[in-house]
Amino acid sequence: MTVVTNLEPKRQKPSTALEDLTALVADDLARVNELIVKHMDSPVALIPQLGGYIVAAGGKRLRPVLTLAAANLCRYQGTKHQLLAAVVEFIHTATLLHDDVVDESNLRRGLASANAVFGNKASVLVGDFLFSRSFQLMVEAGSLEALDILSNASAVIAQGEVLQLQTTNDITTTEDAYLEVIKGKTAELFAAACRVGGVVADVDETVLTALWDYGMNLGIAFQLVDDVLDYSAHQATLGKTVGDDFREGKLTLPVILSVERGDAEERAFWQRTMEELEQTDEDLAHAQALMVRHNALIDTVARARHYGSLANTALTVFPDSPLRQALENVVEFVISRDF
Template sequence: MAVVIPFESPAGASVDRLVSHVSSDMTRVNAAILSCTGSEVTMIPEVANHLITSGGKRLRPMLTLAMAQLSGYEGDGHVKLAASVEFMHTATLLHDDVVDESDMRRGKLAARMLWGNEASVLVGDFLLGQAFKLMVEVGSLRSLEILSNAAAVIAEGEVRQLAAAKNTATTEDEYLAVVRAKTAELFAAACEVGPVVADLPKAEQAACRSFGMNLGIAFQLVDDALDYGGKAAKLGKNVGDDFREGKITLPVVLAFRRGSDSEREFWRRTLETGEIGANDLEHAIALMAKHRALDDTITRARHYGAIARDALALFPDCEIKQALEEAVEFAVSRTH
């Protein structure tokens, strides 16, 4: 499967600059992460490290560090807050794999395939507990409020998605509400706690939150497009995973609505009832091309990227701000 996504990807935009700006802080975050996954119960570090060392981009904790830098923060709290953001994310991944019955995660077997569903659920809970412990150590009540609220919103979003039957007629608004809760809320919280620990005024806190929220939406929409048009090796998961799992994402929402009656029948059969034949993924991708569903998903993502950039315009121009702007450009133009 080597379908290459058809939208242009201006060379150059990457997260390299962001990575290099936060690299010394990130070393400390990684140390905090490793020290917190220790336990006498050997299965805990095994499962946790399986996922933690599997080479995620750590975009969320990087955002916390970058926002703290952008806010001129000089304390230590951002390191533990960044670690707890990553723990919250990892816990979500462990639980998601169980709910979605996924086999693969980041190019490796999902933890649940190696240790079982029970271990994935419980180690996820353990990591969530560690996340809260780290937050409490920082002692910023407002940060605790932001992150614990995010945890509740994320969980609520997952339950809402679970409770709603697989519905190809989902509106774009309904889908976006799920994206906001499941993905963007953690980006928003990760960004917001930076200016909060730095004691910046409310306007700057809201700006960082808005940056994270809109970057998160853009990021997820591009992810959705890539699942139908990326390269398996670079994705770290298989092209068509969303399709096989019957996930209703924006490319599906657009292709379904723009499709003919027989096309809609195809989407209902494959995604709602799960009867997927040998050539169905290829057909799905062809329908998306016909209706420009992937291109327009990227166009929508660019809208949220533009809002993210404008949100940050409140801050004086500096290198870390440029690195964050470049991260937005990367998020909307990446091909993996």
């Protein structure tokens, strides 16, 4: 039976925080959606079919919204940020397609994952197509600096995924090693998405660094909460199978803290289930109980709050405005969400 853990205290902001931010960039986002549809087209019918399946599966476009918001925060008046926001979404979608194949996931956003519907080979190849399309759009945007940032982010994301493979099934993984994984596989794209919004606005390095720091710390907080939800959420709410990380032997922070704080008997449990992948039907519930015993979930959320605070501190270089406030509220949304 799945344990649903109370992760109080939570300083709840309105649940509409992301919707409020999206509303502030609604016109730009409409254009981004048009660009996504246009550039996902291909004479090979399976490409728009599979790509459209995952794009239409309910994603909230958080990363491209951050690009648009960053550009608007810097008072940009052109349209290049729309192209770059589409690039960010293509990169993100490509990584989702590849990740679900690597993780053998059957659910994504509450629906059957693309690889479950279309097969692993098609998912990998369409992911490759979307990566290629993203580079075409980067060139079209005409900013070498943006091209440098986003192409580097693509490489770092791949490195982060490989690093995660190296730490999987290894209960000696440290918190520092885990942070390197999530900075690469998740937070890098958040940071790049924010920074390129400032690049097109031609702002100075102080502002670009602030945007990068906001995105990086928001991305770390996002992944920390994701890793908590894998052990604490309802599957119907989460939109993917609860306990996937456990079944795959991924060493996320809730596990790392539980291993560090446990006794020899508990360490033997983690070694059997995570390193040797010898698991019974009762083991997930026992893992969740150990996390509760050692405050591993609550302390992981506390880490997320720390990084969320760093994200909001980065925004202090900007004058107060509805857009800055919306970006601050999104930090709380990311930390307090249950999906």
